[in-house]
Amino acid sequence: MPYSNRSIDMNDFFTPPPRALGHRGNSRDFPENTEIAFRSAIEMGIDVVETDVRLMKDGQVLISHDPDFYRLSGDNRPISSLCISDLEAIDTGYLFSKDGGHSHPFRNKGVKPLLLKDAFQLFPETRFNIDLKDPSESLAMATARIIIDEGAENRVCVASFHHKVLKSFRKSLPSAASSLSRREMVLSLLLYRTGWVPSDVKNKRIKAVQIPEYAGPYRILRPSFFKWCRRNHLALQVWTINDAEKMKELYQEGVDGLFSDIPEDVIRVSRKMIEKPEY
Numbered sequence: 001m002p003y004s005n006r007s008i009d010m011n012d013f014f015t016p017p018p019r020a021l022g023h024r025g026n027s028r029d030f031p032e033n034t035e036i037a038f039r040s041a042i043e044m045g046i047d048v049v050e051t052d053v054r055l056m057k058d059g060q061v062l063i064s065h066d067p068d069f070y071r072l073s074g075d076n077r078p079i080s081s082l083c084i085s086d087l088e089a090i091d092t093g094y095l096f097s098k099d100g101g102h103s104h105p106f107r108n109k110g111v112k113p114l115l116l117k118d119a120f121q122l123f124p125e126t127r128f129n130i131d132l133k134d135p136s137e138s139l140a141m142a143t144a145r146i147i148i149d150e151g152a153e154n155r156v157c158v159a160s161f162h163h164k165v166l167k168s169f170r171k172s173l174p175s176a177a178s179s180l181s182r183r184e185m186v187l188s189l190l191l192y193r194t195g196w197v198p199s200d201v202k203n204k205r206i207k208a209v210q211i212p213e214y215a216g217p218y219r220i221l222r223p224s225f226f227k228w229c230r231r232n233h234l235a236l237q238v239w240t241i242n243d244a245e246k247m248k249e250l251y252q253e254g255v256d257g258l259f260s261d262i263p264e265d266v267i268r269v270s271r272k273m274i275e276k277p278e279y
Contacts (some may be wrong), residue, residue, distance in 0.1 A: 087113045163181040
């Protein structure tokens, strides 16, 4: 049965502004990128579920960060070689442990890989930040088709390190929000002081900047970059922050949203910062 989280008046992905973004759902307490991880984060009140997708051999779009399930289940077959009939044999909770491998609370509990279309159907009011992991334009087009079929254009923001893949997605579904690709991000950091703006920011296909706080020793989050994002109506979202004090500092600086593996903390801090700025 589909699960509906708290009702939201959502005109697009950024209305109301997403402050707390759950990295792969509640990936601290549950096997990442699974229905139970998503459900836990949503029940806590997360604003956005962040997830990752890859293309299967039969054209299905599967939720997974890694190119295989070896880290989660011990199965090293590439996702690109799998068909939907192969998923039943994969236990994505098999290796999950919170105590260094002494116990495996979700082993043999029926935790299975999740298709993107099923996630949309299970959580019909949830916003998803979707990272296209494969360097394949076929993944971009397949993801766009699913978003259209599920009527989810207003509740997704799509990201990818792969510039061509993200450009292909934007061409396939120009109404959906996306973030800067890695190439666009590097160029922006090098050139933003000159007033340079990526073309897809100008045409409003790019709505977000999703970045770490640091790139090596270089701190990306500088006042001038904040101003550039504001001037171009870009939401500035930072990943992946798991320390509550650091969350507080970044919200105080003016970051719009934070990705975290600990949804309970990012929800609590974001709400306190909004309701009680002196926190």
